[in-house]
Each structure stands twice: as C-alpha cells, then as structure tokens.
Amino acid sequence: MNDIRRTILWVIFGFSLVMLWDQWQVYNGRKPTFFPGATQTAAQAPKPAGSASNSNGVPSASNSVATPAQITGTTALNVPQTNAPVLAHEKVVAQTDVFKLTFDTEGGSLVHVELLKHVDMADKTRNFVLLDDSKDRVYMAQSGLISATVGAALPTHKSVMTLMPGERTLAEGVQSIELRFESTEVGGAKLVKTYTLTRGSYVVTVKHEVINVGTSPVNAQLYLQLVRDGNKPAGESSFYSTFTGPAVYTEAKKYQKVEFADIEKGKVDIEKSASNGYVAMVQHYFASAWLLGDGIQRDLFMRKVDTNLYSVGMIAPLESIAPGARKTVEARLFAGPQEEKKLEALTPGLELVKDYGWLTILAKPLYWLLDKLHVVINNWGWSIMSLVLLLKIAFYWLNAKAYASMAKMKAVNPRITEMRERLKDNPQQMQQEMMRIYREEKVNPMGGCFPIMIQIPVFIALYWVLLASVEMRNTPWIGWIHDLSSPDPWYILPIVMALTTMLQTSLNPAPPDPMQAKMMWFMPLAFSVMFFFFPSGLVLYWITNNVLSIAQQWVINVRMGVPPKFHLPKF
Numbered sequence: 159m160n161d162i163r164r165t166i167l168w169v170i171f172g173f174s175l176v177m178l179w180d181q182w183q184v185y186n187g188r189k190p191t192f193f194p195g196a197t198q199t200a201a202q203a204p205k206p207a208g209s210a211s212n213s214n215g216v217p218s219a220s221n222s223v224a225t226p227a228q229i230t231g232t233t234a235l236n237v238p239q240t241n242a243p244v245l246a247h248e249k250v251v252a253q254t255d256v257f258k259l260t261f262d263t264e265g266g267s268l269v270h271v272e273l274l275k276h277v278d279m280a281d282k283t284r285n286f287v288l289l290d291d292s293k294d295r296v297y298m299a300q301s302g303l304i305s306a307t308v309g310a311a312l313p314t315h316k317s318v319m320t321l322m323p324g325e326r327t328l329a330e331g332v333q334s335i336e337l338r339f340e341s342t343e344v345g346g347a348k349l350v351k352t353y354t355l356t357r358g359s360y361v362v363t364v365k366h367e368v369i370n371v372g373t374s375p376v377n378a379q380l381y382l383q384l385v386r387d388g389n390k391p392a393g394e395s396s397f398y399s400t401f402t403g404p405a406v407y408t409e410a411k412k413y414q415k416v417e418f419a420d421i422e423k424g425k426v427d428i429e430k431s432a433s434n435g436y437v438a439m440v441q442h443y444f445a446s447a448w449l450l451g452d453g454i455q456r457d458l459f460m461r462k463v464d465t466n467l468y469s470v471g472m473i474a475p476l477e478s479i480a481p482g483a484r485k486t487v488e489a490r491l492f493a494g495p496q497e498e499k500k501l502e503a504l505t506p507g508l509e510l511v512k513d514y515g516w517l518t519i520l521a522k523p524l525y526w527l528l529d530k531l532h533v534v535i536n537n538w539g540w541s542i543m544s545l546v547l548l549l550k551i552a553f554y555w556l557n558a559k560a561y562a563s564m565a566k567m568k569a570v571n572p573r574i575t576e577m578r579e580r581l582k583d584n585p586q587q588m589q590q591e592m593m594r595i596y597r598e599e600k601v602n603p604m605g606g607c608f609p610i611m612i613q614i615p616v617f618i619a620l621y622w623v624l625l626a627s628v629e630m631r632n633t634p635w636i637g638w639i640h641d642l643s644s645p646d647p648w649y650i651l652p653i654v655m656a657l658t659t660m661l662q663t664s665l666n667p668a669p670p671d672p673m674q675a676k677m678m679w680f681m682p683l684a685f686s687v688m689f690f691f692f693p694s695g696l697v698l699y700w701i702t703n704n705v706l707s708i709a710q711q712w713v714i715n716v717r718m719g720v721p722p723k724f725h726l727p728k729f
Contacts, residue, residue, distance in 0.1 A: 247263040248262075248263050249261070249262055249263075249269070249270075250262075250263065250321055250326070250337070251326065252326045252327065252335065252337055252355060253274075253326070253327045254328040254335075254356070254357060254358075254359075255274070255328060255357055255358060256273070256358060256359070256360060256494070257271055257272060257273050257274055257360065257493070257494070258270075258271075258274060258285075259271055259272075259355070259362075261321075261337065261339070261353070263318055263319050263320070263321055263339065264316060264317070264318050264319070265301075265302060265314065265315030265316055265317055265318075265319065266301075266315075266319045266321075266339030266341075267298055267301075267315050268289060268298065268299040268353075268491065269289065269290070269291040269298045270287070270289055270290050270291060271287065271288040271446075271493045272286070272287050272288075273286045273287075273288060273360075273444075273494060273495070276495060276631065276632070277632055279393055279631070279632070279641075279643075279644065280392060280393050282632075286444075288444050288493055288494070289446065289493060295387060295389070296385065296387045296467060297384075297385070297386045297387065297439070297446075298384070298385050298386075299383075299384055299385075299446060299448070299493070300315035300383050300384075300385060301351070301364065301380065301381060301382045301383070301448075302314035302316075302349065302380075302381060303347065303349055303368065303378045303379065303380060303381070304378070304379050304473070305376075305377060305378060305379075306377040306378070306379060307377055310345050311344055311345045312344055312345045312347050312349070312376070312378055313344045313347065313348065313349035317341045317342070317344060318341075319339040319340055319341045319342075319351070320339065320340050320341075320342075321337065321338070321339055322337075322338040322339075322340060324336060324337065324338065328357060332357070333356065333357050334354055334355060334356045334357065336352055336354050336355075337352070337353045337355070338351070338353075339352075339353075343371050345372070345376070346370060346371060346374060346376055347369065347370055347372065347376045347378065347479070348368075348369040349366065349368055349369075350366075350367040350369065351364060351365070351366055351367075352364070352365040352367070360492055360493060360494025360495070360500075361449075361490050361491070361504065362490070362492075363488065363489075363491075364489050364491055365486060366487045366488070367484055367485075367486045368476060368479055368484060368485045368486075368487075369484045370479040370480060370481050370482060370483055370484065371482075372481060373481050374481065375478045375479060375480055376478070377476075377479075378476045378479065378485075379474065379475045379476060380473070380474045380476060380487050381471055381473045381474075382437070382448040382471055382472050382474075382489055383437075383448070383469045383470065383471025383472075384404070384437065384438070384439045384469060384471065385463055385469045386467070386469075387466050387467055387468075388403075388418035388422075388466045388467070388468055389466070390402050391441050394442065395691060395692075397691040397692060398625065398692065400441070400442040400513075400625070400626070401415060401440060401441075401442075401513055402418075402440065402441045402442070403415060403416060403418050403439070403440060403468075404416055404418075404421075404437070404439055404468065404469075404470030405437075405438045405440050405511060406428050406429065406435060406437050406438070406458050406470065407435045407436050407438070407506075407507040407510065408429040408432040408434060408435035408458075409432070409435065409506075410429055410432060411428070411429045412507065412510075413507060413510040413511075413513075414428045414429065415513070416460055421460055421461065422462060426460045426461075428458060428460060429458060430457060430458060430459075431455070431456070431458070432455075432458065433452065433453055433455050433456070434452045435507065436448060436449045436450070436505060436507070436508060437458060437470045437471055437472050438470070438508075438511050439470060440511045442626075443496055443626075443628040443631055443643075444495055444496060445492070445493075445494075445496055445511040445512075446491070446492060446493040447491070447492045447511065448471065448472065448489060448490075449490040449491070449492065449504065449505050449508070450472060450474060450490075451488070451489075454474050454487070455474065455475065456472040456474045457472065457473045457474075458470075458471075458472050459471055459472070459473070474487065492504060492508070495628040495631075496509075496511055496512040496628050497628060497629070498512055498525060498627075499529070512626050512627075512628075514619065514622045514623065514626060515622060517619040517622060520615060520616055520619035521619040521620075521623050524545070524616075524619055524623050525623045527545060527548070528542070528623065528627075531544050531545055532629075537635065538630060538633050538635070538695065539633075539634075539635025539639065539642060539698060540635075542624065542642075542695055542698055542699050542702070543699075543702045545620070546620075546699055546702040546706065547702070547706065549613075549616065549617070550703070550706045550707075553613050553616075556612060556613060557613075557710055558714060562714055562718060563601070566600070566601045567601055569599070570595055570596070570599045570601055573595055574592060574595060577591050577592065577595065578592075617703065621699070624693070624695045624696050624699055625693065625696060630643040630693065630695045631643040635694065635695075635698065639694050639698075641694065642693060642694050642698070643694075643695065644693060644694060645690065645693065645694065646697065649690055651694055651697040651698060652686070652689045652690040652697055654701055655686060655697050655700055655701045655704065656683070656686035658701055658704035658705055659682045659683070659685070659704060660683070660686075661704075661708055662682075662704055662707055662708050662711070663679060663682050665711055665715075
C-alpha cells in the first residue's frame with residue numbers, strides 16, 4: 159500500500175511540474191507549451207475603454223488609473239488640443255564615461271541610453287542599449303507640466319524646447335556637465351529642464367524650473383514618467399524567465415510590480431498616493447527609475463498609452479506660482495545596471511528592482527556573502543564555488559543525518575527486496591513485514607528527505623541571486639567560459655552536471671518498487687537537460703553542490719560500514 163501511495167505521489171509530482179511549466183510560460187506572455195489555448199499577450203490584447211490618455215500622451219482624468227483629480231478631489235486634469243504650428247525638433251547626444259545619452263528637443267526627453275561598460279549579448283561588438291526610440295523598441299523617460307486649471311495648457315513632453323549652448327561630452331578631469339533645455343511660453347509659463355551628468359554615475363539629476371512669464375498665477379503639476387513597449391527584451395531564454403515591466407515603491411506598501419498584461423486588463427492595484435518612494439521600469443539586469451525627494455507629495459500611476467505602449471509615473475502638485483516668480487523641483491533619473499550596493503545607496507528600496515521574489519530575506523545575505531568572497535578571490539566563478547562550499551559546511555550536520563538515513567536504507571534493501579519477492583501475492587502482509595524491518599533496524603524511510611528539504615529554500619535563493627546579478631553578465635571564469643550569464647558554448651558544464659546528477663542518484667538506495675526506481679532516474683535526467691540552456695554560473699553552482707554532496711555521501715557510507723554501491727536504472 160505504501161508503495162502505491164509513493165507511485166501516485168510521483169505521478170502527481172511529475173504532472174504538477176508539467177502544469178507549473180505550462181503556466182509559467184503563460185505568466186511570462188508566451189504561448190502554453192503543453193496546453194495551448196486562447197491566450198493573448200499584452201502586445202495583442204485589445205485596448206480597454208477608458209484607459210487611453212489624450213493624444214499628447216500626458217496623464218489625464220480620462221485614464222483608468224489614478225490621477226490627482228481622482229485621488230485627492232482636485233480639479234480634473236486636462237491638456238487641451240491647440241492649433242499651434244508644429245515646430246521642428248532634433249536629437250542631441252551627450253556622453254560621460256559610463257553612458258551615451260540622446261535627448262530629443264521635443265520635450266527635452268531622454269530617448270536613448272547606451273551603456274558604455276556593458277556589451278550587447280547578441281552582438282558583443284556593440285554596447286548595450288537600455289532606453290531607445292526606434293522601430294524595434296520604444297523606451298523613454300519624459301517629464302512635463304499639467305495644469306490644475308480646466309482648459310489651460312502648459313509645457314509638456316510634446317513641447318519643443320531649445321538647448322542652451324554648453325559642453326556635451328564629459329572631458330578628462332571634468333566631474334560633471336549640464337544640458338539646459340528651455341521651452342517656449344505656453345499658458346503663461348516656461349519650463350526649463352537642466353540635466354546634470356556626473357562622472358562614474360548612472361544617475362542624472364534633472365532640475366525642473368517653472369517660470370511664470372504671464373500676468374496671472376500658474377497652478378501647475380509636474381509629472382515624471384517612463385514609457386515603454388510591452389515586449390520582452392531580446393534574447394531572453396525560454397527555459398527561465400525574469401520580470402519585465404513597471405514597478406513602484408512606497409514606505410507604506412513597499413515594492414509593487416505589475417505585469418503589462420495586468421495594465422492591459424485594468425488590474426492595477428498599487429499605492430496611489432505617497433510622499434516618498436520611486437517609480438521604475440524593470441528588466442533582467444537593468445532598470446530605470448524616477449526618484450523624487452522624500453516629503454514631496456506625489457500621485458502614482460500606471461496606464462496604457464497606446465497599442466503595446468505603457469507608462470509608469472508620478473505627478474507632484476506645485477504651489478501656485480505668482481507672475482514673475484519661479485518654482486524649482488529637482489528629481490533624479492537612474493538608468494543603468496542593477497548593481498545592488500549602488501542601488502541601496504541611492505534611495506531606500508531601490509535595490510528591490512533586483513528582484514529575488516519571495517526569498518529576498520534569504521537571497522540578500524547570500525549576495526552579501528558572495529560579494530565579500532569576490533572581494534577576496536576576484537573571480538565570480540571561484541566565488542560561486544566557494545559560497546556553495548561554505549553553505550555545505552553550514553549544513554553539514556543536516557546532510558550527515560540525511561546520508562546516514564540513506565546508508566541505513568541501503569543496508570536493509572536486500573532484506574526488503576527478498577521480502578517483497580516472497581510476499582508479492584500478499585500486499586497487506588508485505589506492508590506489515592516492511593514496517594517491522596524498519597522498526598528493528600531503526601530506519602526512517604523519510605529520514606533522508608526532511609534534512610534536505612530544509613535546505614531547499616536556501617539553494618533556491620542562491621539560484622535567484624546568480625540569475626539576477628548583473629555582475630555575472632559577460633564575466634569570464636576559466637578557459638572556454640567567457641560569460642557566466644550565458645550557456646556553456648561547448649556544453650561541457652551541462653554534461654558534467656548531468657553526469658554528477660546521475661552519479662549522485664546511483665549512490666542513493668534504489669526504491670523496491672520498479673516504478674519508483676524509474677521515476678527516481680527520470681526526474682533528475684529531465685532536470686539536467688534543462689540546464690543545457692541555463693547560464694554557466696548557475697550550472698557551475700549546481701555542479702559544485704553535486705560534487706560536494708557525492709563526497710559527503712561517500713564518506714558517511716564508508717564510515718557506517720556500508721560500501722558505496724552504484725544502482726543503475728532497470729528500464
């Protein structure tokens with residue numbers, strides 16, 4: 159009876175893995191692998207009623223997401239259409255030691271960010287491009303003004319601006335440069351944006367200066383937004399997936415991320431108003447974020463801008479500006495790699511864009527330890543192996559209990575096999591006899607499972623650390639491994655991983671039931687095949703774990719007088 163239960167559990171476990179994989183594909187916007195149905199990705203779904211903005215793409219009261227009018231009861235926002243002539247605009251390029259930026263004089267928006275210290279993994283002769291405005295991708299950082307007065311117009315990210323003369327390239331020995339964009343007068347106000355680029359930093363300081371050049375007070379609100387298409391970054395693996403989409407952070411509700419598909423369906427449930435936090439667009443290894451100083455009240459929004467185009471942003475009301483007066487609000491724009499220590503230093507919670515999921519509480523200390531090891535070893539590959547070794551030492555006593563239990567099981571297996579053959583026609587007596595043998599030999603059939611299950615969350619957390627850490631990107635280990643974030647080009651590590659997995663499985667006591675014995679081999683082999691497409695750093699971590707587990711299991715078996723014996727599959 160016990161064997162039948164185990165077989166059923168194995169079948170349920172295997173089917174559950176299939177279902178989980180299928181739903182994982184759907185969750186990440188791909189077609190189901192095993193159970194195809196009528197699913198739609200964010201790029202294909204129809205546009206819901208009431209979710210569009212006005213034609214300028216500026217947050218307005220017609221949006222299905224929160225606006226100041228809906229949250230605080232202020233006058234409905236409105237950006238009226240004008241018949242003013244369309245002015246010509248141009249692209250302006252600026253460069254520092256870490257990135258090359260392209261601004262559009264239409265709104266003074268940031269429309270292209272090329273990271274000079276990170277290569278494009280698809281074409282390593284080119285630098286990685288984060289923000290872009292091209293036929294293949296739309297991803298921009300915009301800001302502007304909206305009026306709290308119905309029918310009034312103010313400078314927005316659609317208003318053409320003039321770039322003031324100044325340096326556009328950070329020269330040797332210079333710490334920072336400024337780019338100053340000035341709008342024409344709209345609604346009695348001018349908007350001046352000053353971007354400050356600093357050496358060695360992926361943060362751009364953006365000063366917004368609102369000048370009242372009219373004869374009546376100006377009641378303005380400043381909006382900051384990131385606009386992006388809903389496509390996944392090019393080159394993502396089909397065997398593992400990471401989050402791509404908008405996120406917000408507030409002290410009240412902490413880190414909240416939302417899928418593009420949920421915005422499409424109007425299922426946005428985020429903190430609507432706060433006086434702290436940030437808004438961000440997140441993808442694997444990289445992120446962009448608008449940071450506004452604490453204490454400044456802001457309303458947060460996520461919305462659909464157009465077909466397959468989404469935005470996340472914040473709106474900060476400004477005090478009434480008298481004629482001839484001006485109001486200045488300073489914000490920071492981050493656009494770069496998810497380097498955890500640098501993100502922590504910028505603002506509270508920004509490091510959470512490097513998403514470890516529900517195991518963050520375990521992953522953060524593991525990354526801290528991995529980083530400390532790298533400081534000493536100066537090689538991420540050897541640091542990974544060293545960290546796994548330290549974890550194995552920390553869990554030595556748990557593993558010892560598990561392997562000791564397996565050794566006892568292996569010792570009584572001949573008796574169990576003989577008894578099963580003898581009583582195969584009497585299942586009830588077979589079960590009773592099996593339990594009697596276990597009691598006599600003081601063997602717990604589950605004794606090898608519980609100690610290992612306790613460690614599973616730690617090793618899953620380490621998996622996410624290695625998968626999410628941009629430090630692994632384009633980082634060599636030894637010989638043929640030139641990039642720990644990419645699959646092994648020669649498949650040597652996956653083959654070694656498969657062999658060590660088979661060796662480890664063969665050292666375990668073979669289940670008496672033939673079906674269980676087959677499943678015991680099938681699951682690890684299927685798992686090994688997936689690792690042929692996983693990053694080398696993850697495979698290296700798993701190989702190290704396997705080798706250390708085999709060594710410990712071998713030593714414990716010999717110490718207990720149970721010679722190691724390989725159990726090969728009988729299919």
